[in-house]
Amino acid sequence: MLIKHDLSDRRFDGIGFEDFAHMANDQSLSPNEKIGFPDRYRDGFVDAIYADLCVKLPALTRSGVTIADVGPGCSELPRRFHDRALHLDQRLIWIDSAPMLAQLPDQGVEKLAARFPEGCIDWCSRHAGMLDVLIAYSVLQYVFAEGNIWAFLDQALSLLAPGGAMLLGDIPNVSKRKRFLSTVAGETFHRAFMGVDEPPQVHYSVPEPGLIDDAVLLGLVARARAAGFDAYLMPQPPTLPMANRREDLLITHP
Numbered sequence: 608m609l610i611k612h613d614l615s616d617r618r619f620d621g622i623g624f625e626d627f628a629h630m631a632n633d634q635s636l637s638p639n640e641k642i643g644f645p646d647r648y649r650d651g652f653v654d655a656i657y658a659d660l661c662v663k664l665p666a667l668t669r670s671g672v673t674i675a676d677v678g679p680g681c682s683e684l685p686r687r688f689h690d691r692a693l694h695l696d697q698r699l700i701w702i703d704s705a706p707m708l709a710q711l712p713d714q715g716v717e718k719l720a721a722r723f724p725e726g727c728i729d730w731c732s733r734h735a736g737m738l739d740v741l742i743a744y745s746v747l748q749y750v751f752a753e754g755n756i757w758a759f760l761d762q763a764l765s766l767l768a769p770g771g772a773m774l775l776g777d778i779p780n781v782s783k784r785k786r787f788l789s790t791v792a793g794e795t796f797h798r799a800f801m802g803v804d805e806p807p808q809v810h811y812s813v814p815e816p817g818l819i820d821d822a823v824l825l826g827l828v829a830r831a832r833a834a835g836f837d838a839y840l841m842p843q844p845p846t847l848p849m850a851n852r853r854e855d856l857l858i859t860h861p
């Protein structure tokens with residue numbers, strides 16, 4: 608299933624879980640490229656990303672909590688989680704493909720080589736209601752394109768402890784992107800970012816196969832709420848590289 612990357616860089620179009628596993632082993636790629644990002648989308652941004660995560664998920668700053676990072680990839684962000692987990696004596700669990708996990712440190716972390724949720728149903732049963740934090744950052748778009756987001760959400764909800772919180776973060780929303788590109792600011796951004804003189808082509812009322820839109824995100828909010836959780840769509844701070852076209856879904860266990 609095709610995933611279109613947000614704007615100009617087409618190298619990472621159409622990638623999925625198995626492609627990430629192969630990219631993890633490709634020594635010609637930088638750590639950012641192994642997770643599908645051109646370096647300019649991540650270099651220098653991890654402090655701002657992590658700071659935003661700590662605002663949305665305050666338990667990340669607490670000692671002794673249990674955190675699952677689904678789809679950690681192998682760039683600087685999971686290493687930041689790891690540093691903090693060691694410092695704060697947190698239990699950190701990484702769930703991703705074996706080749707991707709092999710790029711990350713082994714000490715002081717649990718690694719589960721599996722595609723979530725279908726590859727780790729037994730682990731999920733054993734950890735039902737046990738997580739203080741579940742994070743899947745820049746992952747849901749791949750699940751949407753090649754998996755089942757409803758199964759992903761339902762299983763993730765089952766893992767949260769009372770008082771726990773989950774962030775399905777950094778989700779490209781094609782509706783948000785269209786709203787932005789339909790403004791003067793969006794046109795200016797497009798011209799500068801793409802290095803072109805033409806305005807962006809924005810098409811409404813067309814099918815968008817493989818892309819998450821408002822309806823999908825609002826559906827996830829409604830489903831989480833119906834399951835007894837609080838759920839909110841949240842903006843990213845403008846200091847993040849794709850804040851004009853991405854957003855975060857925060858779900859808390861009351």
Ligand SMILES: C[S@@+](CC[C@H](N)C(=O)[O-])C[C@H]1O[C@@H](n2cnc3c(N)ncnc32)[C@H](O)[C@@H]1O
Nearest residue numbers: 627642678679680684703722723744745746749
């Ligand atoms: C774009 S990268 C994001 C990495 C990291 N969260 C970050 O933001 O730096 C997506 C990662 O999610 C992993 N992934 C995709 N679908 C997954 C699934 N269903 N279960 C576990 N990992 C998954 C991929 O292997 C890849 O490492």
